[in-house]
Amino acid sequence: MDLTGRFGGRSGDGVPFREATALESLHLDGDDEFRQMVPPGNGGGFTALLELPPTQAVELLHSSPSSSQATHHSLGTLTTFPSNSVLMERAARFSVIASEQQQQNGNVSGETTTSSVPSVERIKNEPAETDSSQPLISDQAVSPCPSQNNRCGKRKDFDKKVKSSTNKKNKSSEENEKLPYVHVRARRGQATDSHSLAERARREKINARMKLLQELVPGCDKIQGTALVLDEIINHVQSLQRQVEMLSMRLASVNPRVDFNLDTILASENASLMDGSFNGTAMQLAWPHQVMETEQSYHHRQLQQPPPQQWSLDGLNQTVWGREEDQDHGNDHNSLMIGSANLHPNQVKMEL
Amino acid sequence: MQPTSLMKEEFLKKWQMGLQIYRPLIDNTSVSERRKAIKLSADVAMASLRRGTTCWSRALIQKTATENNFLVRQMLSGIKAETLINKKLPKVMCHRKIVRRSKKNFMRRKSRSVSEEVAAKARKLIKRKTQGLRNVVPGGEFMNNDVLLIQETLDYIVSLQTQVNVMRSIVDAAEAGIERTACYLEKLKFTIED
Numbered sequence: 001m002d003l004t005g006r007f008g009g010r011s012g013d014g015v016p017f018r019e020a021t022a023l024e025s026l027h028l029d030g031d032d033e034f035r036q037m038v039p040p041g042n043g044g045g046f047t048a049l050l051e052l053p054p055t056q057a058v059e060l061l062h063s064s065p066s067s068s069q070a071t072h073h074s075l076g077t078l079t080t081f082p083s084n085s086v087l088m089e090r091a092a093r094f095s096v097i098a099s100e101q102q103q104q105n106g107n108v109s110g111e112t113t114t115s116s117v118p119s120v121e122r123i124k125n126e127p128a129e130t131d132s133s134q135p136l137i138s139d140q141a142v143s144p145c146p147s148q149n150n151r152c153g154k155r156k157d158f159d160k161k162v163k164s165s166t167n168k169k170n171k172s173s174e175e176n177e178k179l180p181y182v183h184v185r186a187r188r189g190q191a192t193d194s195h196s197l198a199e200r201a202r203r204e205k206i207n208a209r210m211k212l213l214q215e216l217v218p219g220c221d222k223i224q225g226t227a228l229v230l231d232e233i234i235n236h237v238q239s240l241q242r243q244v245e246m247l248s249m250r251l252a253s254v255n256p257r258v259d260f261n262l263d264t265i266l267a268s269e270n271a272s273l274m275d276g277s278f279n280g281t282a283m284q285l286a287w288p289h290q291v292m293e294t295e296q297s298y299h300h301r302q303l304q305q306p307p308p309q310q311w312s313l314d315g316l317n318q319t320v321w322g323r324e325e326d327q328d329h330g331n332d333h334n335s336l337m338i339g340s341a342n343l344h345p346n347q348v349k350m351e352l
Numbered sequence: 353m354q355p356t357s358l359m360k361e362e363f364l365k366k367w368q369m370g371l372q373i374y375r376p377l378i379d380n381t382s383v384s385e386r387r388k389a390i391k392l393s394a395d396v397a398m399a400s401l402r403r404g405t406t407c408w409s410r411a412l413i414q415k416t417a418t419e420n421n422f423l424v425r426q427m428l429s430g431i432k433a434e435t436l437i438n439k440k441l442p443k444v445m446c447h448r449k450i451v452r453r454s455k456k457n458f459m460r461r462k463s464r465s466v467s468e469e470v471a472a473k474a475r476k477l478i479k480r481k482t483q484g485l486r487n488v489v490p491g492g493e494f495m496n497n498d499v500l501l502i503q504e505t506l507d508y509i510v511s512l513q514t515q516v517n518v519m520r521s522i523v524d525a526a527e528a529g530i531e532r533t534a535c536y537l538e539k540l541k542f543t544i545e546d
Contacts, residue, residue, distance in 0.1 A: 202499065205499055206498055206499055206502060209499065209502040209503060209506065210502060212506055213502060213505065213506055213509070216506060216509055216510070217509070226478050226481075227474070227477045227478050227481050230478065230481035230482065230484070230485055231481060233485060233505065233509075234481070234484050234485055234488050236509065237485075237488045237489065237505070237508070237509060237512065238488060240509070240512040240513065240515075240516055241488075241512070243516050243520075244391065244394065244395075244512070244515055244516060244519065245391065247516065247519040247520055247523050248387050248390040248391040248394060248519070249383075249387050250523045250527070251387075251390050251519070251522065251523050251526060252383050252384075252386040252387035252389075252390055253383055254523065254526045254527055
């Protein structure tokens with residue numbers, strides 16, 4: 001902050017220099033952040049999720065019920081559900097997705113509070129930025145919680161700035177705002193003019209990301225030389241893509257029998273069950289043994305209490321129910337995912 | 353850095369939604385058609401995890417949208433599908449005059465020492481490999497920035513790993529549990545009829 005002040009003082013004679021330092025400081029700042037979490041402008045904040053322990057992430061995910069309910073309400077009032085059961089199912093699914101998205105929003109803002117507190121605070125101290133973030137807030141005034149909204153808006157604003165400065169566009173507008181940055185120093189024997197400083201910062205950034213890539217790609221951390229590493233990365237990506245092709249082929253060859261069975265079963269079932277258990281029908285294509293689980297659990301629930309078969313047009317009521325289902329669902333997945341990433345046939349039998 | 357269970361879960365949800373939407377279309381088709389449908393829906397599910405924040409996901413969505421517009425629209429209905437599909441990716445601006453001038457300069461610099469030659473060769477090799485990476489990552493041709501390309505590659509690899517993990521576990525489960533499913537469903541049928 002002091003340094004920016006100084007630069008501001010002599011900005012009359014040294015404008016380009018100041019610009020460059022601010023720029024590369026931004027690079028470095030992004031760099032540091034990348035080690036903690038990928039800048040969400042590009043990474044979408046998911047690698048930040050990777051850094052968080054899953055339990056915490058789940059907590060964050062479920063921590064914004066009020067906002068999601070609000071969107072449900074709006075959704076419910078907007079859409080009129082037809083009487084066709086399939087369509088209703090689909091609509092329910094969509095509302096579930098919408099809630100998920102909203103939760104994700106909440107999640108992102110939660111992350112901001114946890115992982116990058118200093119940057120946010122720094123931004124908070126600056127009046128110019130709050131001014132500039134006003135339109136953003138008004139843009140996404142969906143969720144009722146204002147503080148969260150604020151954070152989101154600021155976060156986005158910040159990201160936008162980082163992006164635009166890396167793209168080297170509209171520098172003049174960037175210049176006016178004070179930006180948080182890390183000072184770059186040239187070591188002995190290194191060039192000190194702004195261009196080579198910026199270039200060095202860029203190279204460092206590329207190297208840091210390459211290192212991350214090397215960690216990600218198996219068997220790549222021993223290799224020396226950028227070209228070979230790039231070769232390995234290309235091979236890895238291609239092999240992954242081929243695996244996806246192969247897996248979809250296998251699944252396509254497996255599916256029809258499952259389909260057939262489930263179709264006959266579902267045809268024989270009564271309509272109320274069809275209406276209620278969109279959960280099970282959703283599963284049927286993809287995960288047969290989980291279908292069983294969910295249907296089993298559904299039956300248990302049915303025994304204990306009558307399921308909400310009447311799909312009232314009240315948006316809140318039904319979507320809340322949908323969310324409950326969804327969360328149950330998620331837990332199921334979670335246990336399965338964590339417990340058995342690679343399912344053995346024996347294990348499946350044991351489970352059954 | 354490995355794909356988390358949260359990501360897997362979300363991907364699975366999206367993918368199931370896609371398959372469900374596709375169901376009426378793929379019920380009575382050949383294996384190859386079904387394979388294509390499964391692949392498409394998995395791709396869209398993977399891309400929609402990012403909600404259009406990354407270049408590769410946008411490129412992938414647009415690519416799949418040209419193949420099957422209906423499915424993509426249905427799957428992305430929660431996430432502003434129109435803007436994602438129709439959004440133009442930033443074009444790489446390349447001024448013809450500047451390119452020509454730089455080529456001229458390059459030709460003029462003939463007299464170089466051996467070390468310079470080697471360095472130039474290495475740089476050329478890296479450039480070629482980077483081009484290869486651009487061709488592999490969807491939307492790579494729009495990333496004129498090396499840093500951006502590497503970031504997107506990171507993101508893409510993690511997403512691909514998620515996709516592969518989930519798909520593999522599902523395929524394994526499907527192949528192993530298919531017989532058991534049939535048995536169980538028979539039993540279920542009897543209980544319902546009773």
